[in-house]
Amino acid sequence: MSVDSYDVVVIGSGVGGLTSAALLAKRGLKVLVLEQSRRIGGCCSNCDVRGFRPDVGAIFVIAHEMYHILFDLLEMRLEDHLDFRPLDPVYDAVLGDGSRYLLPRDVDAMGEVVRSISPGDEDGYRRWCRDMDRVFRAYLKTMGATPRSLEAVLSPERLLRMGVGPQQALALPVAAKHLTRNLEKLVNGYFRDDRLRMLFGWENLYAALPAHRCLGAFSMITYFGRMGYHYPKGGMIAIPRALERIMLGFGGEIRYGASVQRIMLRGRRAAGVRLEGGEEIPASAVISDIHTRTTYLDLVGAENLPAWAAKTVRRQPCSIPAPTFYLGLSEKLPSVRSHMSVVLPDKLRFDRIWTNYYDRGLLYRPDDGGFLVSCASHDDPDLAPPGKQVLSVIYVAPYRLQYYDWDRIGEEWAWELVDNLEKRAFPGLRSKVEWMDSVTPLELERRLRLPEGAFFGLEMSGTNMGPFRPNWRSRLVEGLYLAGQCTNPGGGVPLVMLSGIHASSALVKDWNKLKATCC
Ligand SMILES: Cc1cc2nc3c(=O)[nH]c(=O)nc-3n(C[C@H](O)[C@H](O)[C@H](O)COP(=O)(O)OP(=O)(O)OC[C@H]3O[C@@H](n4cnc5c(N)ncnc54)[C@H](O)[C@@H]3O)c2cc1C
Numbered sequence: 001m002s003v004d005s006y007d008v009v010v011i012g013s014g015v016g017g018l019t020s021a022a023l024l025a026k027r028g029l030k031v032l033v034l035e036q037s038r039r040i041g042g043c044c045s046n047c048d049v050r051g052f053r054p055d056v057g058a059i060f061v062i063a064h065e066m067y068h069i070l071f072d073l074l075e076m077r078l079e080d081h082l083d084f085r086p087l088d089p090v091y092d093a094v095l096g097d098g099s100r101y102l103l104p105r106d107v108d109a110m111g112e113v114v115r116s117i118s119p120g121d122e123d124g125y126r127r128w129c130r131d132m133d134r135v136f137r138a139y140l141k142t143m144g145a146t147p148r149s150l151e152a153v154l155s156p157e158r159l160l161r162m163g164v165g166p167q168q169a170l171a172l173p174v175a176a177k178h179l180t181r182n183l184e185k186l187v188n189g190y191f192r193d194d195r196l197r198m199l200f201g202w203e204n205l206y207a208a209l210p211a212h213r214c215l216g217a218f219s220m221i222t223y224f225g226r227m228g229y230h231y232p233k234g235g236m237i238a239i240p241r242a243l244e245r246i247m248l249g250f251g252g253e254i255r256y257g258a259s260v261q262r263i264m265l266r267g268r269r270a271a272g273v274r275l276e277g278g279e280e281i282p283a284s285a286v287i288s289d290i291h292t293r294t295t296y297l298d299l300v301g302a303e304n305l306p307a308w309a310a311k312t313v314r315r316q317p318c319s320i321p322a323p324t325f326y327l328g329l330s331e332k333l334p335s336v337r338s339h340m341s342v343v344l345p346d347k348l349r350f351d352r353i354w355t356n357y358y359d360r361g362l363l364y365r366p367d368d369g370g371f372l373v374s375c376a377s378h379d380d381p382d383l384a385p386p387g388k389q390v391l392s393v394i395y396v397a398p399y400r401l402q403y404y405d406w407d408r409i410g411e412e413w414a415w416e417l418v419d420n421l422e423k424r425a426f427p428g429l430r431s432k433v434e435w436m437d438s439v440t441p442l443e444l445e446r447r448l449r450l451p452e453g454a455f456f457g458l459e460m461s462g463t464n465m466g467p468f469r470p471n472w473r474s475r476l477v478e479g480l481y482l483a484g485q486c487t488n489p490g491g492g493v494p495l496v497m498l499s500g501i502h503a504s505s506a507l508v509k510d511w512n513k514l515k516a517t518c519c
Contacts, residue, residue, distance in 0.1 A: 005282040006032045008507065009273050010289060011260045014042035015493055016483035017289025018243035019070060019500025023150060025252035026074055027508060032281065033252065034273065036259035041240030042448055044493050046376065051385035052328035052435055054392040055236050058493050059374035060087060060340060062224040065143050066494040070501060072146045074246060081242040083233035085379065089338045090225040094425045095195055096346030102337060105226055118193035128190040128200065131174045132223035138171035153505040178217040186216035194347050202344055205370055205396065207460040208320035210354035215462045231339060235376055235383050239493065263299045263480065269517065270479035284518040287503055289484040291451045292470045300477055309476050319460055319491065320358065321399050321441030321453035325414040328435035329389040335426045336389065341373040343425050353396060361402035363413065366420035371395050393417065399441045399452040406440040414438035456491025457484065465490050472503040479514055481507050
């Protein structure tokens with residue numbers, strides 16, 4: 001083997017890839033992470049322009065308890081590496097009729113909000129809490145089944161501990177409802193008032209699907225909000241940075257500005273990678289943390305795949321894009337009342353975004369739009385220059401526009417949205433903007449090499465979630481493993497971490513065979 005060869009090369013420094021890299025470096029393998037950009041973390045990161053440090057993609061973490069599984073496997077304490085802080089209020093909701101509600105974490109205090117909106121819906125809210133709590137308790141029990149080692153991640157004994165117990169039995173009927181009903185039907189079963197249906201049912205925005213095509217299970221995100229949306233001190237980038245530090249501590253390496261052009265093959269076996277510029281890095285195994293479409297069609301090469309496989313990969317639908325713009329404000333706006341604000345139109349307009357605009361490649365009227373506004377510096381002033389404020393605004397829009405070119409209208413459109421946000425939620429916003437960066441779907445695709453700028457890589461519909469997503473062990477190329485949002489179980493910062501655990505677990509189980517057949 002040449003001096004510069006590695007046991008494992010990881011393509012991409014997203015949370016999924018770094019999770020695998022940290023675990024495998026701890027295991028004593030010689031690991032190298034290759035990141036095409038100059039910044040760590042991919043969609044879970046913060047940029048830094050003149051002291052304004054907005055979230056690049058992800059704006060909070062739900063189910064942060066999952067991170068204990070990783071830190072247990074690393075034999076470290078989560079608290080020593082990451083300071084997750086709960087968001088309370090969960091968010092500030094601005095609805096289409098102009099009404100505005102700060103939503104508290106506390107279940108009873110939230111009950112008061114529900115009563116103030118529609119007294120007749122309080123019983124439905126209590127039923128909703130009881131049902132969601134059953135699933136939440138089952139989830140906590142499942143999360144408690146920590147694996148003893150990487151090999152034991154999918155052991156029958158652990159799966160049994162995860163799946164069987166009184167909490168799981170109690171949760172079964174609700175879970176069945178979550179999996180068989182769409183979000184709209186599920187939420188309508190609890191609430192009658194349209195404003196509450198909106199407050200408890202807009203999370204299809206995360207699935208990037210209309211509510212009638214979105215799994216009822218997304219309703220759990222609302223409940224997780226009560227139990228805790230969390231934001232790490234130092235911004236979302238604190239998560240990949242912590243994983244990077246741990247990996248480096250175990251002897252792993254990382255290179256920035258290193259773009260992988262090709263996965264080198266020997267027969268049907270991955271043998272390392274070739275970078276843009278021609279440098280070759282041999283490795284016994286490769287983990288790809290990037291979009292499966294790019295991994296297979298470009299890096300492995302469609303010509304090296306069976307025709308049916310290339311066709312299947314090509315057909316997997318991308319999730320919708322999450323165009324974003326970042327705003328650096330010259331002073332703090334009092335109307336930004338919490339870390340996160342959600343600005344929504346009324347229910348009818350919201351539902352029509354998909355059919356009337358999105359599916360037809362059209363930009364909607366700003367008044368019809370829904371926005372997630374995250375203010376990273378609200379609870380962590382270090383993320384903006386003293387006395388100033390930073391915002392990331394995420395909205396929904398198609399990747400392909402029928403009448404416009406994103407590169408030409410991106411910035412103008414973002415300013416229109418700024419004006420709309422000023423009107424609907426944040427008076428005086430435009431005059432405070434000191435710096436703005438509009439990241440259209442095309443721009444996100446370019447910056448992160450993320451096909452279609454897709455929010456979660458592949459679509460998060462029932463038929464593309466969990467085991468229906470690509471597996472961690474490639475069935476097409478030996479020695480190739482997949483982590484990240486396009487793989488089982490799906491997108492989102494906690495789930496990609498799980499994918500990183502599973503990819504490294506699969507690799508470790510195969511390790512003796514891989515060593516015997518490599519180079
Ligand atoms: C706008 C937006 C908002 C989001 N909000 C949330 C949220 O609030 N909460 C949440 O949990 N999730 C959220 N998500 C989803 C979440 O951020 C992602 O699912 C997750 O971070 C993806 O991690 P990953 O491991 O798949 O890798 P990615 O983050 O996709 O990173 C892949 C990395 O690979 C690099 N790369 C690509 N090609 C190459 C190559 N050829 N060679 C070398 N390097 C390469 C990229 O530069 C990138 O750094 C959001 C996503 C977006 C886009």
